[in-house]
Amino acid sequence: MNLRPARGAGTLYLCGLGPQPERTATVQTLQALASCDAVYYEGAKDQLEPLLHRYCRDVRPAGPSSSKGIEGRVRRGETIGLVAPGIPLAFGDLAAGLLTRCRHEGLSVHCLAAMSHADMLLAHTGDVLGYELGGVSIIDHAALAGAADLNAGHPLFVALSPAGRPAALRRDLERFYSPEHPCRIFSPAGGLTGTFPLRALADRPLDAASALILPARRRR
Amino acid sequence: MIRPERGFCPELEAAIAAARGPAKGIIQRALPRLARMEYWDAENDLREALRVEPSSALAAGVLGLTLTLAGKGAPARPWLDRAVRRAPRRAWPYALRAAAFRKWKRLEAASRDLARAATLEPSVALLALRADLLLEIDDAAGALGCLDRALRLDGAHTPLLVARAGLNAELGRWRLVLKDLGRASALRPNDPVLLIRKAEALRRLGLWEEAEYALTRALNLDPADEAARRTRLALRLRRPGRRGAREDARHLLAKGSPEARAEAAFELGYLELASGASDKAAPLFRNAAALPGASAALIHRAEFYAALCLGLTPGFNRPRRSRAARAGLRILGLGLAPPYTVTLETVRALSDCDVMFDNIGDEEVSRFLAVFRREVRPLRYDRLPQPERVRAYERELFAEIRAGRSPAFVTRGNAMVFGVFARSFIRRCRRLGVGWRALGAVSCVDLLAAMTAPDLRAGTGGIQGLVSTELASLVGLDTRQPLLVFPYGGIPHGQVLAVQRALERFYPASHECRVYGSRYNQPPLSLPLSELAARFPSMDSMLDLYVPPLTRQ
Numbered sequence: 001m002n003l004r005p006a007r008g009a010g011t012l013y014l015c016g017l018g019p020q021p022e023r024t025a026t027v028q029t030l031q032a033l034a035s036c037d038a039v040y041y042e043g044a045k046d047q048l049e050p051l052l053h054r055y056c057r058d059v060r061p062a063g064p065s066s067s068k069g070i071e072g073r074v075r076r077g078e079t080i081g082l083v084a085p086g087i088p089l090a091f092g093d094l095a096a097g098l099l100t101r102c103r104h105e106g107l108s109v110h111c112l113a114a115m116s117h118a119d120m121l122l123a124h125t126g127d128v129l130g131y132e133l134g135g136v137s138i139i140d141h142a143a144l145a146g147a148a149d150l151n152a153g154h155p156l157f158v159a160l161s162p163a164g165r166p167a168a169l170r171r172d173l174e175r176f177y178s179p180e181h182p183c184r185i186f187s188p189a190g191g192l193t194g195t196f197p198l199r200a201l202a203d204r205p206l207d208a209a210s211a212l213i214l215p216a217r218r219r220r
Numbered sequence: 221m222i223r224p225e226r227g228f229c230p231e232l233e234a235a236i237a238a239a240r241g242p243a244k245g246i247i248q249r250a251l252p253r254l255a256r257m258e259y260w261d262a263e264n265d266l267r268e269a270l271r272v273e274p275s276s277a278l279a280a281g282v283l284g285l286t287l288t289l290a291g292k293g294a295p296a297r298p299w300l301d302r303a304v305r306r307a308p309r310r311a312w313p314y315a316l317r318a319a320a321f322r323k324w325k326r327l328e329a330a331s332r333d334l335a336r337a338a339t340l341e342p343s344v345a346l347l348a349l350r351a352d353l354l355l356e357i358d359d360a361a362g363a364l365g366c367l368d369r370a371l372r373l374d375g376a377h378t379p380l381l382v383a384r385a386g387l388n389a390e391l392g393r394w395r396l397v398l399k400d401l402g403r404a405s406a407l408r409p410n411d412p413v414l415l416i417r418k419a420e421a422l423r424r425l426g427l428w429e430e431a432e433y434a435l436t437r438a439l440n441l442d443p444a445d446e447a448a449r450r451t452r453l454a455l456r457l458r459r460p461g462r463r464g465a466r467e468d469a470r471h472l473l474a475k476g477s478p479e480a481r482a483e484a485a486f487e488l489g490y491l492e493l494a495s496g497a498s499d500k501a502a503p504l505f506r507n508a509a510a511l512p513g514a515s516a517a518l519i520h521r522a523e524f525y526a527a528l529c530l531g532l533t534p535g536f537n538r539p540r541r542s543r544a545a546r547a548g549l550r551i552l553g554l555g556l557a558p559p560y561t562v563t564l565e566t567v568r569a570l571s572d573c574d575v576m577f578d579n580i581g582d583e584e585v586s587r588f589l590a591v592f593r594r595e596v597r598p599l600r601y602d603r604l605p606q607p608e609r610v611r612a613y614e615r616e617l618f619a620e621i622r623a624g625r626s627p628a629f630v631t632r633g634n635a636m637v638f639g640v641f642a643r644s645f646i647r648r649c650r651r652l653g654v655g656w657r658a659l660g661a662v663s664c665v666d667l668l669a670a671m672t673a674p675d676l677r678a679g680t681g682g683i684q685g686l687v688s689t690e691l692a693s694l695v696g697l698d699t700r701q702p703l704l705v706f707p708y709g710g711i712p713h714g715q716v717l718a719v720q721r722a723l724e725r726f727y728p729a730s731h732e733c734r735v736y737g738s739r740y741n742q743p744p745l746s747l748p749l750s751e752l753a754a755r756f757p758s759m760d761s762m763l764d765l766y767v768p769p770l771t772r773q
Contacts, residue, residue, distance in 0.1 A: 014673070018660075023565035026555060026662060030564075031527035054530045087666055099673070113556070113670035115563060115634075119660030122636035123551075126646040126658060130638035130708045135686030139701065143681025149696045151684060159682075176696075 010074035012102050014095050016087040016114030019188040019209060022051050024115045030055050032081065032112055038073065039081040040066055042092060052083070067097055074107050085209065086159065087116045117211040118157050121186045133216075141169055150176045152217035157186075160206050169212070170201040177217060184213045230345050231337075232312040236278060243269035243276040250282065259290035277306030281316045288320040296320055311341035315349070327357045344370045344377055351383070360387055378404045385417065394424040412438040412445050419451060428459050446472070446480055453487060458590075466491055478513025485511055486522050493529060494591045496537050502529035521584075524560055531564045536571045537593040548655030549621060550628040551642050553635045554580065555662035556740070559588035566659050570594070573628035575620055577613060579641065580632050589630065610644045617645065621654055634663035638708050667740055668704055668766055688765075691722035699726050699770035707759040717753035719765075724749060727770060734766045735759075 013032045018024025021043075033039050033055040040062035041048045052059045062070070062082060073080050082095055102109045118138055122129055129136060135154040139147070144158060145168070158169065173181075179199035186192050187210040196204065198214070206212075236247055250265035263286050269279035281303030287296035300320055303313040314337035321330035334350040347370035354363040367384040371377060385400040398421040405414045415438035422431035432455055438448035449468055456465035465487065472484035489504030505526035509519045550573050555561025558580055570576065575595040578586060589596045597616070601609040613629070620627040629635070635642040636658055649656040665685045682701040686694070687708050697703070711719060723733075729750035736744045744766065747755055756763070 016670075018563065020565075024563050024660070026561045026563050027524060027528050027531065027567070028555075028557065028560040030531065031524050031560070034523065034527050034530075055527065087669055111670040111673045113561065113662045113667045115555075115660050115662050116666055116669075119634050119636065119663055119666065121660075122634070123658040123660040126636075126642075126650075126656070128636055128639050128643040129685070130687055130706065131643055134690040135684070137682065137684040137698070137701070139682030139698070143698075143701065147698045147700065149698055151686075151694060151697045153693065153695055154686065154690065 009108055010077045011079045011108040011110065012070070012074045012098060013079070013081040013083075013110050013112060014099065015081060015083045015112045016116075017048070017051075017083055017085050018087075018115040019085060019117050019120050021048055021083075021085050024120065024188075025051065026112070026114060029083075029112045029114065032110070033083065035079055036081040037078040039083060040070060042082070042084040042094065047085070048083070056081070062094055064094060067094055067101075070098060071101055071105075071107075074102060075105065087114045117159060117186065117188070120188055121157070121192075121211070121213065124186070124191055141165075141172070144169075145172045152176045152214075154216050156214040158212040158214070160208055160210050160212060166202045166204060166206055169206075170198060173198055173201075173214070177214060181217065182215060186211045186213055229312055229315045230343060231310070231315065231341055232278075232281075235307075235310065235312050239276075239278055241273045241276055243273035243279045246272065247276075247278055247282060250286070254282070254286055254289070257289070259286055262286045263290065275306065277303045277310075277313060280306065281313050285316050285319060288323055293320075293324055309340060311337035311343070311346060314340070315346060318349070318353075322353060327353060331357065338366075338369075342369065342373065344374045344380065347373070348380060348383075355387075360390065363387060375403070376407055378407050381407075382414070382417070385421070389421070394421050397421040398425060410441055412441055412448055415441075416448055416451050419455065423455055423458075428455070431455055432459075444475070446476055449476075450480060450483065453484070457487060457490070457587075462491060462494065478511070479515070480513070482508055482511040482514035482518055486514075486518055486525075489522070489525060490587075490591070493525065494537070494593065496535045496593075498529040498532040498536060499534050502526050505529065528567065531567060532571075536568075537591060539593075547621065547624060547626050548657065549617060549645060549649055550626065551635045551639075551645060551656065551658040552628050552630050553633050553659070553661030553663075554585065554630060556633045556664055556667045557662075558582065558585050558632055561662040562588075563659070563661060566661065569657070569659055570628065570630075572626070574625040576628045576630050577617060578630050579613075580630065585630075594628075606640060610641055613641060614644065614648060618648065618652075618654075634661040634666075636660065637663040637665065638706065664706070664740075664764060665704055668736065668764065669702070671736075671740060672702060672766060672768070688719050688759075691719055694722065694726075697726045702769050703767040705765040705767065707763060707765070708761060710761045711759040713758040716756050716759055720749060720752040723752075723767065727767065731767070731770065733768070736764045736766060737762060740764075 013036065015029045015032060017029065033052065036056050038058035038060065039052050039056045040060050041052060042062050045061060049059055070080050070082065082098065099109055116138065118136055127133055133155055136157060137151050137154060138157045138159065140159045177198055179197060181198045182195045183198050183201060184192050184195055185204065187207055246265050246269035250262045253262040253265065263283065266279050266283035266286060269276060273279065280299045284296045284299030284303060300317040304317060307313050314333040318330040318333035321333060331350065331353050334346060334353060338346040338350055347366045351363040351366035354366065364387050367380055370380050371384065381400045381404040385397045388396040401414060401418040401421055405418055408414055415434045419431040419434040422434060432452065435448050435452040435455060438445055449472055453465055453468035453472065456462055456468060469484040469487045472480045476484060485504060485508035489501045489508055492501035492504055505522040508514060509522040550569055552566050552569055554566065570592045573594060575597065576589055577597050578589060581598060586596065601612045604612060617627050617629065629641060629645065642658060646656055665683065669683050684701050685704045685706065688705050688711055727749055729748065731749045732746055733749050734744035734746050735756065
């Protein structure tokens, strides 16, 4: 993949930096950011700015109001990066809106692959997806709340959001799992917690950088 | 292309010289006109020759060739056939007709005629022509056979020696390549191109000193020979210590073509990086990317290394002091597009091991790994069946661990997604109580998620990945999330239908899905789910099936 944008044509890079950006960012993503006129980020300033400043001088936090500014700069021919911890698929509203509008305007948009929580967890536990697990579903809380059905026969990863509401999450999960279903929390920094029943989820502090892990519902 | 040195068909020339009939003079008048592409004049001459000597096979054959070259295929064929009928025991009519068949792209027929010609009158020219033709129809073994026969007739034929060396090089037979190039080089000791090719063969055989000597000889013959200097630079960069590489790079930077200068600037950056000076290397890479001769590929590579340098601290590749703290096995994936998708923590882990087992075997990855100045053991067991390959790697890896060293198993993608090796190594580590550490990496799931995200109207909020064998027992599925199906180990012939039927329980038959191949460097094939089994009776492990979300298409 050639990351260099064509001269004069605006480009938007949507990049994930993985669960722990200073460790899990790929060099390919950082290479793309180094070609940007400005990089906007969603996430913790103290976590992201020191890393991003090494690759781009113009680094700014992104908010809901950044959308028009980013789009305008891309339209004027600038190369802009929008980054967040995690993977590009789990776009927030800002990225999803920008993606739609830029494509509608015929502007160039590239999504770069990033490592996910699931990749990190597999490495942490030593389980191999194709053998021990057979598959996996990765979902965020909003999508879970709207899901009519779920593959509970394989492990489920729920990506936790900054505005995580444990009681609501528990309620949404109990549509598919019993209150006694075992859960664990995986934090990229702290690893895996011990097992606890789903009904006890509300008592657990949920960190935005973590994921909730539910093993398969029935014994495989 | 294999070309004999002494004319298209010496047998034809000899036949014309030996001819006695009244047409001989007219044919001889036509030949220079034919060579000057004055086809109309040549045709008139040859028709005149046939009027004065209607039975002349030579006039008929050369007229057929003339008409062929003039683009008149249909009228040419009867004259060529007549030449063959009139002189069936001579090689030249078959050679002329073969030339016409080749022009008409009837390569098999051309090959048959040339085979017949070479049987009747074996000659270097005919065998070389046939070898060239066989290469065009991808019959390398046949071409090699022809060259062997031609070289038995004339063992000092340099172009054929070089051609045979080229074919053997494609087959990886470097000893035979060296033998032919050695003979060719002895016949033409001052040919720098031969010396460069010989150096490549010597390098492939691990004869580094001799390879460098051959290139230095080429440079002594012509110090301005850019190809020889670039090859020597590439060779010196691969040698332990990289002695003399900097001088060659500087020479090319000062005196080379724009392309060579950009490449040399990149290599100077690489040399700084390999010496541990990542801070000094970054501007050199940026400079290489900005030079006017830099190709798109070089710019991409240089910008990657510039970004890599910013993630490293100077001295990153120095040997570590404390071994005890880092003993154990590392399992490191470089992501699905190595080395570009390597993560920063994997880069650090590469700095922290003693020996790397490179399971990727790609030239670009090998160069990337070499900057860490650790022992890199290349892919050795790729020809073994998988169980033996795993055992062979295990033997080597655990021998290193027993010796108190920390080996790293380096592979493509994420070793933990479908890693046969990772699974086996971790089990053994656990059994033996040996420390291990695996790091996550960009996997096929991540890459497909990024590739397909722009097609979705918004974020889906998730993704599902399943091994194809799991589909049959699936009870529930969130069809609003994209689904990736991995035919891990491949789906045998006839069993794709079961996968299709399992998916049709959740998706309508008309639901469009995509099959991605060769790890996604090619565009996917889109097809309705109902056609999956018909289009793919079996699926190999390099294919992945992507099922887009049902309500968001």
